[in-house]
Amino acid sequence: MSTYLEQAKTVAGFVETLSREHPKAAEGFLTLHKSSAGDSALTGRQKELIALGISIAIRCEGCISCHVKAALKAGATQEEIVETIGVSILMGGGPSVVYGEKAYQAMKEMM
Template sequence: MINDWNATLSNLRKGGSAFAKHNPAVVTAYRGLNEALGQAKHLDNKTRELIALAVAVTTRCDGCISSHAAAAQKAGATVEEVSEALGTAVALNAGAAYVYSVRAIEAFEQMDQ
């Protein structure tokens, strides 16, 4: 096992409570963003959580992975659906590396020698 994801989620929630105590305005605003997503009309909760889990992988956020893995499971996602969503994240990261490689070559070639 790489990580204990239940412990990660539990620790995140505890840390979030401490953060809320010290910076309630930011935490309230953040929670408002998440509540607004719950009112979306075109994507169901499972789809949103699959997207969120894939984004969590691309941003390399363990707290996000634990949170959205739990939420995707609660929303009824299957491991096959999660795997397909994560395949998209893998493809996107490879694509992003390609695009930024093109940019890096362009930058290198523009530098004065």
């Protein structure tokens, strides 16, 4: 397995590939992403923590890598990420324990 940071870069790289190969799909995804990110009623940090929680619950490793990276960049603390993992376990049950560990390892790698 590659590192979580490499995995996040791979996802970003594929979005670039998709931009060339299927520009409308990439444009739609990037427009949605940009319109949902950033500060408004919720801060960008809060939104990234929510996205991380959902990533764990739906068991998406690439999403975990990207949202741990973005949460840290947005100023999330270890305590906030660990608490997000806890909420994800509440909502996702046993499989979220497994993917919560992946989010924890990604956070430790990227800090």
